[in-house]
Amino acid sequence: MQKLDESLLTGLPPFSRLDRGQIREILDKSTSRRYEEGAEIFHEGHDAERFFLLLDGYLRVIRSTPGGDQVIVLHISPGQLFGIAPALQRTTYPATAVAAAESIALSWPVHLWQPFVTAYDGFATEGYKTLGQRLGEIQTTLTEMATQAVEQRVAAVLLRMVNQSGQKTEDGIAIGFPVTRNNISEMTGTTLHTVSRLLSAWEKDGIVRSTRKRIVVTDAHRLVLISEPRG
Amino acid sequence: MQKLDESLLTGLPPFSRLDRGQIREILDKSTSRRYEEGAEIFHEGHDAERFFLLLDGYLRVIRSTPGGDQVIVLHISPGQLFGIAPALQRTTYPATAVAAAESIALSWPVHLWQPFVTAYDGFATEGYKTLGQRLGEIQTTLTEMATQAVEQRVAAVLLRMVNQSGQKTEDGIAIGFPVTRNNISEMTGTTLHTVSRLLSAWEKDGIVRSTRKRIVVTDAHRLVLISEPRG
DNA sequence: CGCGAACGTTGCTCTTACTCAAACTTGCGG
DNA sequence: CCGCAAGTTTGAGTAAGAGCAACGTTCGCG
Numbered sequence: 001m002q003k004l005d006e007s008l009l010t011g012l013p014p015f016s017r018l019d020r021g022q023i024r025e026i027l028d029k030s031t032s033r034r035y036e037e038g039a040e041i042f043h044e045g046h047d048a049e050r051f052f053l054l055l056d057g058y059l060r061v062i063r064s065t066p067g068g069d070q071v072i073v074l075h076i077s078p079g080q081l082f083g084i085a086p087a088l089q090r091t092t093y094p095a096t097a098v099a100a101a102e103s104i105a106l107s108w109p110v111h112l113w114q115p116f117v118t119a120y121d122g123f124a125t126e127g128y129k130t131l132g133q134r135l136g137e138i139q140t141t142l143t144e145m146a147t148q149a150v151e152q153r154v155a156a157v158l159l160r161m162v163n164q165s166g167q168k169t170e171d172g173i174a175i176g177f178p179v180t181r182n183n184i185s186e187m188t189g190t191t192l193h194t195v196s197r198l199l200s201a202w203e204k205d206g207i208v209r210s211t212r213k214r215i216v217v218t219d220a221h222r223l224v225l226i227s228e229p230r231g
Numbered sequence: 232m233q234k235l236d237e238s239l240l241t242g243l244p245p246f247s248r249l250d251r252g253q254i255r256e257i258l259d260k261s262t263s264r265r266y267e268e269g270a271e272i273f274h275e276g277h278d279a280e281r282f283f284l285l286l287d288g289y290l291r292v293i294r295s296t297p298g299g300d301q302v303i304v305l306h307i308s309p310g311q312l313f314g315i316a317p318a319l320q321r322t323t324y325p326a327t328a329v330a331a332a333e334s335i336a337l338s339w340p341v342h343l344w345q346p347f348v349t350a351y352d353g354f355a356t357e358g359y360k361t362l363g364q365r366l367g368e369i370q371t372t373l374t375e376m377a378t379q380a381v382e383q384r385v386a387a388v389l390l391r392m393v394n395q396s397g398q399k400t401e402d403g404i405a406i407g408f409p410v411t412r413n414n415i416s417e418m419t420g421t422t423l424h425t426v427s428r429l430l431s432a433w434e435k436d437g438i439v440r441s442t443r444k445r446i447v448v449t450d451a452h453r454l455v456l457i458s459e460p461r462g
Numbered sequence: 463c464g465c466g467a468a469c470g471t472t473g474c475t476c477t478t479a480c481t482c483a484a485a486c487t488t489g490c491g492g
Numbered sequence: 493c494c495g496c497a498a499g500t501t502t503g504a505g506t507a508a509g510a511g512c513a514a515c516g517t518t519c520g521c522g
Contacts, residue, residue, distance in 0.1 A: 063370055067460035069378040073370050088363025089356060094370065125320060131362065132319025138369050139294055139304050139325060145376045146420030147300040150509070181470065189377030194509060196471060212469060212518060229298035381479065411499065425479060427501060443488060443499060 004032060004106075008055060012079045013129070017122035026116070030106040035099040037178065041083070044096040048085035050107040054078050057103020058165060058177040062096045062186075072187045074137060075100065077164050081127055086110040088131075101177035145189055148229060153188040154198050155227035158208070162217050172209065172218035180213055235263060235337075239286060243310045244360070248353035257347070261337040266330040268409065272314070275327040279316035281338040285309050288334020289396060289408040293327045293417075303418045305368060306331065308395050312358055317341040319362075332408035376420055379460060384419040385429050386458035389439070393448050403440065403449035411444055 006023045009015045015023055032055075035041060041052065044063065059076040073095055076082045085093055108116075117124040144153055158175075165176030181192040181199065188195070199215075202208045207219045207226075217223060237254045240246045246254055263286075266272060272283065275294065290307040304326055307313045316324055339347075348355040375384055389406075396407030412423040412430065419426070430446075433439045438450045438457075448454060 063374045065374060065378050065460055067378065069460075071374045071377045073373060085363070087359060088366070089360040090363050090367075094363075094367045128318060128359075129320040131366075132316070132321050132325075135319070135362075135366055135369070136321075136325045138366070138373060142304060142369060142373050142376065143294045143296060143302045145373065146302045146417075147296050147298065180468090186377075191510060192470080193472085193511085197509095200471070229296055229300075412501095413499080422480060423500080424481085424502090427499095428479095431501070 004030070009053075012053070014053070014081055014123055014126040015120075016126075018120055022120060026120070027106075029112060030108055032104065032106050035103045035105065037099055037101055039099045041097040041099065041105060042093045044094065045092050048083065048091055048093050048110060050083065050109055051081065051086055051113055052083040052097075052105045052107045053081050055104045055106060057105075058100040059103060060098050060100045060183070062098060063094075064096070070186050071189070072183065074134060074141075075161070075164060081130055083107075084113070084127060084131070086113040087124075087127055100179075100183075150188065150190045150194055151198060152227050152229065154184060154190070154195060155223050157184060157187045158215065158217060159220065159223055159227060161215075162220065166217075169216055172216045173220065174214065174216045178213040179215055235261070240284075243284070245284070245312055245354055245357040246351075247357075249351055253351060257351070258337075260343060261339055263335065263337050266334045266336065268330055268332055270330045272328040272330065272336065273324045275325065276323055279314065279322055279324050279341060281314065281340055282312065282317055282344060283314040283328075283336045283338045284312050286335045286337060288336075289331040290334060291329050291331045291414070293329060294325075295327070301417050302420070303414065305365060305372075306392070306395060312361055314338075315344070315358060315362070317344040318355075318358055331410075331414075381419065381421045381425055382429060383458050383460065385415060385421070385426060386454050388415060388418045389446065389448060390451065390454055390458060392446075393451065397448075400447055403447045404451065405445065405447045409444040410446055 004027050006020055006027065009023050009027065010020075015026065018026075031050075035057070041059065042048075042050075054076050056078050058078075059082065061073045061076065061082070063071050063073055065071070076097070083093060083097060085091070117127075144156055148156070161175045161179065162173050166173040167176050168174075181195040184195045185192045199208060199210055202223075203210065205222075207217070207222050209216045209218055235258050237251055237258065240254050240258065241251075246257065249257075262281075266288070272290065273279075273281075285307050287309050289309075290313065292304045292307065292313070294302050294304055296302070307328070314324060314328060316322070348358075375387055379387070392406045392410065393404050397404040398407050399405075412426040415426045416423045430439060430441055433454075434441065436453075438448070438453050440447045440449055
């Protein structure tokens with residue numbers, strides 16, 4: 001366990017109401033770990049032994065089908081709690097978490113969840129707020145999936161990633177972590193072929209620019225138009 | 232507000248750890264209401280002023296798209312808490328709840344959520360358990376939507392409704408509330424035409440039997456086979 | 463620096479299921 | 493009991509996108 005600075009947590013919602021001493025306590029009970037791109041943080045169906053906070057990097061949360069297909073359910077950004085199965089009285093993780101880029105996460109054993117909730121004001125509140133947002137997001141994704149054409153879904157997903165992790169560059173906004181065509185197909189319920197064709201077409205139109213695993217949105221406004229229903 | 236019997240709540244998970252006195256307190260603060268089939272309990276985007284418990288009937292939880300399409304996100308069965316936006320620090324309802332059959336629900340003003348959580352042991356626990364299950368269900372639906380063909384999705388949805396509300400009849404298991412072809416299409420992201428064709432074909436094969444708004448599954452086993460990927 | 467794996471592109475074919483259209487059935491309210 | 497509305501069925505044409513196949517490109521590693 002490496003040496004950690006209180007300032008890491010000070011600004012984050014789950015801890016914003018706490019003083020330095022309390023944050024020190026929380027940190028002292030935590031384990032910090034670094035994950036390579038592609039590394040698994042936890043696996044669907046395994047016993048939920050710890051809950052996590054992402055300090056740096058990005059994660060994909062994945063569900064697998066019996067048929068071997070994978071679906072990316074959501075992404076986790078820095079500052080978010082995740083793997084909080086204990087908060088929902090679950091004993092196993094309902095999905096798998098994989099590092100989309102090199103990432104750093106803190107974690108605590110599940111038996112500390114309840115003590116944290118009672119000891120630290122606002123901790124539970126913020127945890128459940130995250131959960132509420134997540135539920136809303138997934139419902140939105142589901143709704144898109146049910147009503148929109150593939151092209152609109154792919155556009156929407158690009159915009160969502162840009163909003164969550166976008167970094168300004170000279171010629172547009174870059175998605176802040178590596179994404180393959182296949183990843184996008186797993187977010188939108190299509191094939192990597194169709195995604196590739198769409199990106200090629202958009203690149204020709206000057207809407208995006210991409211290299212292997214990296215995508216820059218150069219004309220977000222037009223992408224919004226594409227993502228809208230009956231546009 | 233009509234007269235209510237404590238026995239209504241005694242068996243339900245959110246209240247199972249409470250004594251008669253506590254249940255009386257909770258009931259006294261509640262409002263009971265009856266909803267006709269098709270009636271709205273609350274509407275997407277409106278201020279979340281109350282939280283609910285379904286006593287009898289079935290509800291559909293719906294999201295609408297800007298394009299006017301509707302998607303049925305999940306169903307609520309008797310005994311479940313719903314509209315618990317306050318638990319997730321939300322100030323508006325993220326979806327619309329509609330009675331799928333004639334239903335009865337209790338409700339309380341949101342400002343009672345926090346007091347209930349602190350005063351009644353196990354109340355929060357059970358509420359969040361419900362939420363965790365719901366999150367898992369929606370993820371499953373999303374995964375199906377992304378990876379399965381229409382026929383498999385429709386079969387899966389029928390089985391889910393049967394599991395949730397099935398009633399034994401002479402020749403099979405009936406779904407316990409009215410369902411139209413259009414309803415099923417809104418659960419599976421297809422059209423009522425396709426659903427109608429599938430049901431007709433299955434009826435010919437002796438897998439289901441249906442009349443207007445009523446569906447009986449006569450051969451659940453074969454429906455399971457259909458619902459399985461790469462079957 | 464060269465090989466191999468992972469990632470990406472593109473063309474073609476073929477099927478699924480959406481769209482449009484029309485008619486039929488059931489049940490309710492006047 | 494009639495008429496209308498809501499729900500259902502069926503047919504025919506079409507297009508979106510999946511599946512298959514082959515090839516091109518990039519990058520990391522020995």
